[in-house]
Amino acid sequence: MEPLDLPPIAPHECEAAAGTARRIVENVRAAVQVQSRTLEHLIVALLAEGHVLMEDYPGVGKTALARALSRSIDCQFARVQCTADLLPADVVGTNIYNQREARFEFRPGPVFANVVLVDEINRASPRTQSGLLECMQERRVTVDVHTHELARPFVVLATQNPAEYEGTYPLPEAQVDRFMVRLSLGYPDLNHEVAMLGDHGAGDRVLALEPVVTAAEVLAAQDTAARVQASQPLREYLVRVLARTRDDERVELGASPRAGLMLLRAAKARAMLYGRGHVEPDDVQALAQPVLSHRLVLAPDALGVGADTVIADAVAAVPAL
Template identity: 50%
Template sequence: MAAFPGVGNTDVRHVAKTGRLICEAVERVIDGKSDVIRLAVTVLLSEGHILIEDVPGVGKTMLAKALAKAIDCTVRRIQFTPDLLPSDITGVSVYNQETREFEFKPGPIFANIVVGDEINRASPKTQSALLESMEERQATVDGHTYRLATPFMVIATQNPIEMEGTYPLPEAQRDRFAVRLSMGYPSPGAEQQMLDAHASRNPLEELEPVTDAGEVARAIETVRSVYVAPDVQRYAIDLVTATRRHPELRLGASPRATLQLVKTARAAAALDDRDYVLPDDIRDLALPVLAHRLLVTADAHIARRGPAEILADILRSVPVPAPPVPPWGATR
């Protein structure tokens, strides 16, 4: 088939291969969570950030570490605590007595992959130190702006906000995360495999990188060029617009959510070895991309209607367009 101008079949095939290698590497550490792992790789290739929210002990930090280790790039880990300061994340200028000048000492944000463990244990002031970096890929310290590495990804974990000693993430912070995913408890079979695998060794220590930052950066460039038909774009807009008009939601999804929904759909298509997006790509990613951005009304909360249930109703009500015919006149 003829490829869309700017996207070669070989390029998309390479993205699919790279994504498969990363998924297989992480699956050697995390048992029985192939869907969660694929979603994490999708976000990586769409230049997004991940918020992993679940109860303690289900492998949130392990997933973040395994994904980071599968890529041969710079990785920094931040343990968020109540006494953590913004400068502990972005860096600080230190006066050098020999040169009589201030020297910038970069913080852990200056890495390809930043693992933020238990982000909701830090104060909102410290949490906000990530806002500029996550959106603009830069950090401003003492009036100077520093560009961050490429690729750049924040993988943050948090326990449910009802637990003691935590601070809920503000809406602006949550909106920076492309997806929120939940690990969930493993199946009995996967849990038994975990007991066998971790009895005498640590699979994370044995994990070897399967790609590097350069390969991931090239894959991201290919994903940016995946074709999205006008009808598919309109479908994404209709879904987001419906969240803004729903009577049970007091806060709908932002325009940033629309952009990230389409970007993750491009990555999902490339991982499936396609150089064009299907409506099903948008539909499948709507829940992880949109749900954490929505705030329900008091009446919906009393009725125990959460964002996931309301979003499911929206997905049923918004018409799904027909699969697009790519402009080159052929489909797979």
């Protein structure tokens, strides 16, 4: 099947979209100490209409980074603090009977915001976690056979702590696969941590952030990213990287076709950030680990090997264009 013909991107469109991204990056950096590569991956996911899973130890800034991004965009923000007794209706909404008008009314849940922070998602029950599947994949919610469209732009920023498992419910593969990228912030280096103590000693700097871009600007940047060109050889190169993960003896479940679609969309957004109207192998290589690592299932006998190692080996083994 031939790919759809997309209208070419004018230089001013690419520059406008990159300018939108730069304003968000500068605003977030004013409040949160974060590595440039991590912040780039976060912005790529936003512009590629993807969702983000931030997985790391407590206290490294996962929630602060999500809040800083949400406050940088002039959109509606909602936060869901997950607990074991959280119900799907608490997230997606429910029908409430209006006695005055003698009819049921739909009360939307927090997922109807533009930016939704789902804090400690692995503390929610599997039933509640599954309530996020439809909204993350199809940007809509079905309640009592009625379908409700979600706002645009729409992005879910979920956090989880991989170190504490008591009272948690590991995300199933189908749920994890809905996240475009998985980020790990890690501990800051000495200089950044010293600067953080000085910056945040007087209070929460995230609360002082003001929006720097509008919803319309984000939508325009997303549209521009979607129209970035990916040549036939580039798509073949990407598929060969995916196939390499499937053929690896250390992997029980390799990267799926959906993983390839996510990687291509992310690569388009990264190319746009660097002022290009076409994807290059560098874009695929730079995003392979954050997009693919959480989608691989390693074989039981692959002791001492991580998904990042498998992906790095696959990228190194497949020749670029």
